[in-house]
Amino acid sequence: xxxxxxxxAIGMIIGASLTGTRSSTSTSGPGFSLMAEALGWAGINExxxxxxxxxxxxxxxxxxTRHGQDDLLFAIHAGHGDFPRIVYASGDTEEGFYDTAxxxxxxxxxxxxVIHMMDKFIAxxxxxxxxxxxxxxxxxxxxxxxxxxxxxxxxxxPSPDGISPRSRLGLENGIFWNTGDESDQxxxxxxxxxxxxxxxxKRAHKLELALExxxxxxxxxxxxxxxxxxxxxxxxKGPILDAIDMLKKEGYKVGFIQIKMLHPFPTxxxxxxxxGVKTIIDIEANQAxxxxxxxxxxxxxxxxxxxxxxTGRPMTCNEVFDSVKKIIDNKAEKKQVLTYGV
Amino acid sequence: xxxxxxxxxxxxxxxxxxxxxxxxxxxxIQMALAEMEVxxxxxxxxxxxxxxxKTSHFINTYGVHTLHGxxxxxxxxxxxxxxxxxxxxxxxxxxxxxxxAGHFVAAGRRNVDMTYIIFNNGVYGLTKGQASPTLKLGLxxxxxxxxxxxxxxxxxxxxxxSGYTFVARGYAYDVRQLKDLIIAAVKHRGLSFLDVxxxxxxxxxxxxxxxxxxxxxxxxxTNKPMPRIYKLEDTGYDPLVHIDSxxxxxxxxxxxxxxxxxxxxxxxxxxxxxxxxxxPYDERMAGRIPNYLENPPAYQEISSGGKSITNISKxxxxxxx
Numbered sequence: 021x022x023x024x025x026x027x028x029a030i031g032m033i034i035g036a037s038l039t040g041t042r043s044s045t046s047t048s049g050p051g052f053s054l055m056a057e058a059l060g061w062a063g064i065n066e067x068x069x070x071x072x073x074x075x076x077x078x079x080x081x082x083x084x085t086r087h088g089q090d091d092l093l094f095a096i097h098a099g100h101g102d103f104p105r106i107v108y109a110s111g112d113t114e115e116g117f118y119d120t121a122x123x124x125x126x127x128x129x130x131x132x133x134v135i136h137m138m139d140k141f142i143a144x145x146x147x148x149x150x151x152x153x154x155x156x157x158x159x160x161x162x163x164x165x166x167x168x169x170x171x172x173x174x175x176x177x178p179s180p181d182g183i184s185p186r187s188r189l190g191l192e193n194g195i196f197w198n199t200g201d202e203s204d205q206x207x208x209x210x211x212x213x214x215x216x217x218x219x220x221x222k223r224a225h226k227l228e229l230a231l232e233x234x235x236x237x238x239x240x241x242x243x244x245x246x247x248x249x250x251x252x253x254x255x256x257k258g259p260i261l262d263a264i265d266m267l268k269k270e271g272y273k274v275g276f277i278q279i280k281m282l283h284p285f286p287t288x289x290x291x292x293x294x295x296g297v298k299t300i301i302d303i304e305a306n307q308a309x310x311x312x313x314x315x316x317x318x319x320x321x322x323x324x325x326x327x328x329x330x331t332g333r334p335m336t337c338n339e340v341f342d343s344v345k346k347i348i349d350n351k352a353e354k355k356q357v358l359t360y361g362v
Numbered sequence: 363x364x365x366x367x368x369x370x371x372x373x374x375x376x377x378x379x380x381x382x383x384x385x386x387x388x389x390x391i392q393m394a395l396a397e398m399e400v401x402x403x404x405x406x407x408x409x410x411x412x413x414x415x416k417t418s419h420f421i422n423t424y425g426v427h428t429l430h431g432x433x434x435x436x437x438x439x440x441x442x443x444x445x446x447x448x449x450x451x452x453x454x455x456x457x458x459x460x461x462x463a464g465h466f467v468a469a470g471r472r473n474v475d476m477t478y479i480i481f482n483n484g485v486y487g488l489t490k491g492q493a494s495p496t497l498k499l500g501l502x503x504x505x506x507x508x509x510x511x512x513x514x515x516x517x518x519x520x521x522x523x524s525g526y527t528f529v530a531r532g533y534a535y536d537v538r539q540l541k542d543l544i545i546a547a548v549k550h551r552g553l554s555f556l557d558v559x560x561x562x563x564x565x566x567x568x569x570x571x572x573x574x575x576x577x578x579x580x581x582x583x584t585n586k587p588m589p590r591i592y593k594l595e596d597t598g599y600d601p602l603v604h605i606d607s608x609x610x611x612x613x614x615x616x617x618x619x620x621x622x623x624x625x626x627x628x629x630x631x632x633x634x635x636x637x638x639x640x641x642p643y644d645e646r647m648a649g650r651i652p653n654y655l656e657n658p659p660a661y662q663e664i665s666s667g668g669k670s671i672t673n674i675s676k677x678x679x680x681x682x683x
Contacts, residue, residue: 021442023435024468031428031435035408036443038426038436039660043443061429121670151682154674159665189424190444190660192403197419199427200411208374208419209427 026051030058030071037067038198040164040188042124046072049091050081056098059133063103065198065207066176066184066223068127068134068162070120075139075254077332086332087140089254090306093313095135096283104226106130107283109137111241111257114149116142119280121157122238129162129233130226131183137282139305141255141334162186168193174205178218182225227284239286241278242293248348249275249297251290251323253282253311255334256303262337263344272348279311287318294319301347303327305335309355326355333361367396374419381571383534383560384413387481388420390537391450394544395423400448408437410453410462412488414481414560417452431461434469434478441476444660445644448548449476456486456494459515463495469553470524475642477547477554480517481534483562484569491565498625504567518622518634521555522615527642528554529618529635533591534561535571539631546633552642559591559629579627594621594632603637611637 023029026047033043047055052073062069073095077088095107106126110116116138127134163185175196177184187194197207202219204210231239243261252260257278264274277293279286294300302312302323307330312323327343329335339358346352370392378384395405405423409415411430418425424447428436437451458466458480469478484497491505495515502509521529528550532540540558547554561571572578576587594601599621603614618635648654665671 024464027432028435028465028468031432032439032442035426035436035439035441036659037439038424039440039444039447041443041659041662042664043439057429058432148683151678152674154670154672157670158668159670160668161665188660189406189440190403190447192401195403195422195424197425197427199419200429201427207425208372209416 026054027058030055030062030069033069034058034062034067037062037069038189040191042068042128044070044072044124046074048074048076049078049094052091052094052098057100059105060099060101060103061200062133063099063105063223064101064200064202066131066186067198068131070123070127070134070136072120072136072138074143075137077140077330083332087144087255087305087334088330088332089139089256089304090308090310090330092137092253092282092306092310093308095137096314102220102224104130104132104223105283106132106134106230106281107137108134108281109254110142110280111254111278112149113142113145113147114152115280117152118156121159125158125160126230126234128164129160129183130230131162131186132226132230137254139255141305164188165191165194167191175207176203176205176219176222178205178222181229182222183229231284231286234281236286236289239279239281239289240293241280243276243278245277245293245297246273246275247298248273248301248344249277249294249299250301250303250344251277251279251294251311251315252303253279254304256305259335259337259340260303263340266337266341267344270345272345274344274348282311282314285314285318290315291319294321299324299347301325301327301344303335303340305329324354325352327358328355329358331359331361336360365396365399367392369402370395370422372420372422376416376420378413378416379564381563382413383483383558383562384417384481386534386537386540387414387452387479387558387560388417390532390540390544391417391452391479392421393537393541394548395421395448397541398545398548404446405448405450406437406440408433408440408449408451410457412454412457412486414452414454414457431457432465433457434462434465437476438469438472438474441474442643442647443658445475445655445658450544450548451476451478453480454487454494455480455482455484455496455517459495459517459520463515466520467524470521470526472643473525473527473552473640475552475644477544477550477556479544479556479558481560482517482557483560483566484514485562485565487562487565491562501568504565516622517555517557519619521557522618522622522635525640526555526635527552527637527640528633529557530555530633531557531559531631533559533574533631535574536591536631539593543633550636551638552640559631574629588627590627590629591631592628594630594634599632601633601636603635603639606639
C-alpha cells in the first residue's frame, strides 16, 4: 500500500491494526519525524504497530544517501506525553529477519508501538547469510480475541498484568471506542483524575512487564566480557567483531556487549554484565554518543571512552581496531572521531 | 424493516452548544445505519478532531476518534484491512480541508469504498471560532478581529477534481434529506463525499440557520423569505455518469463544478456527481490479489500453534546462491 506521506502511513497501519491485522510501516528519519503524533495515539489507545526506522544521517535531510545511527534518542522520545513503546535494534541482515518477527510479537503481546531500528549500512549491504529458517519463528498474538460471547465487553478493562483482552473492528459483542483524549474503560473521553492515574499506570506498567518477560539474550548479546569492554548497537556490530578478532591476534583481549532492546533499557542486565568491567568503550555512528548517554543515564557509572563516526561513511574494522588499541595503550583522548572513507 | 434507532445511540453526555448543526448530522447517521440495518459491530465511525470529532462517541458502533486532519488515513487503513466493515469518516472543514487537505486529495485517487462527511461551518468552533478553510474572503465572523483575508476552498469542486466518485451536499437542519444522502453515499461503490452545511450557532454569526433560510432575503412580491438552500433534484439535475465515454464524463464533471460555485443567493444541496464506472480500490486490489475480498487481511490466519503458516520458501529460493 503506497501512501501519500508518512503521516498517512502510520495512520493507515493503526487503522488496519484496529481490525486485528498485523500492520507495519517503514521509514527513515524525516518520515519518522512526521509520525511522532500518531505514535502517541497508538500508545494511548494500546494499538500494536511496528515502525521500522531505517536510519540515515540527519539532522533534517542531512546526508540522505548515507549511513548514520543518530535517531536512537529520537526513537525513544518521539511524541508528546508519557506513553510506552519498545525500541529494538538489529545488528545485521540475519538479525533483521528474526527480529522483525520478535517486534511483531512484542507489539501484539504488550499492545504497544514497537520501533524496529535498522540503518543504512544494513539496508544497503549485500551479504551472504545462512538461509532464513522460518520454523524458528514463533507468532504470539497476545490477548487478541477471536470471539466474544457476552455483552458488557470493555476494551480497557483491568487485568492482573495490566493488559486488557483486545477486540477488533468487526467482532460481534466487541464494540469499543478509541480516542486521542484520555479515556475510560470503554474508550470514551474521560478526564476523571482516578481513571487518569489508572490508565497512565496501566500503560506504563507494560515496560516493566516487557523487561521481565523478554528473554535476556534478546535484550542484549554478550560476546565476552573483559577489563576493556565495548558497548554498541546496530550495524556497528560487524566492524567491532572484526576489530576484536584483529586485537586478539595482537594479544589484546576486549569484551563486547551489543544492546538490542534500547527502550525500555535493560538496566539490571547490562549493569550485571558490566560489573567486573574496568573500562567501558562506547562505539556508534553518531556525534553525540547517544547510546553512551543512555548508559550514563541508567547505570551507576559512566562511559569511559567514546569512538564515534558521523561522516555518513560506514565504520571499518581497521579504524575501530586502531582506536580501541589506543585506548588500551592509554594513548587515547576521551572521544575519538573516525574519519575513514571519502 | 429498519433496526431500532435507539440501538445506534450511546449514553455519552453531549456537550455541543444548543442549536448546533452537529446534532442533526449525528441523528442522520444513526437513522441511516438503522434504516440500512447495518449490524452495529459491522460499522465503524472514524472522526477527526474538533467539535465534530466527538461524533464517534455518540454512535453505538465501533468508534475511532483519531487525530486532527488524519481521519482519512486511519479509516482507509481499517477499510482496506477489513473490507466488510461499513466505514464512515467524519470531521470538520478545518480538519479535512486545512490540516488534512493532502489526505483529502490522495483519498480521491484511491476511491476506497467508504464515506467521508465534512461538517462545514466556516469556523474552528472548538477553539473559539477562528476562520476555517471554507469561510469566504472578506467575511468577519464573531471572533475575527478583521475580515477573513483568505479565499475559501470549494469542497465540492476539490472532491470532484481529486477523483471522488460520489459528491453530494446536505444541510444539517434537513435531517430527512441528509439521512437519504448518507444512505446513498454508503451504498455507493467507491469513495463518497458529503459536504454538510452545518451552521455554528456560537461563532459563525453570518452563515446562520436564518441566513440559509433566507430571512434576510425577502421576496418583494410575496413578502416571504426566499430560502438560499434548494435541492438539485427539484431542478431536474442528473448527477449520474451513465456511460463510459469522455464526453459524458466531461459533461457531468463540468455541470457539477458549475453548480458547486453557486453560493450567496442560491445554494444547491443533493448529489452533484456520481460515477460508478470507475473501479473502487478493492476491485483494483483484487486485480492484484485475487482472493483479497474473500480472505481479506483482517481474517487471514497467519499462525497455527504459535508457528507461522506463511510459506516464504519461494522468496528465499530466489535469493539462494
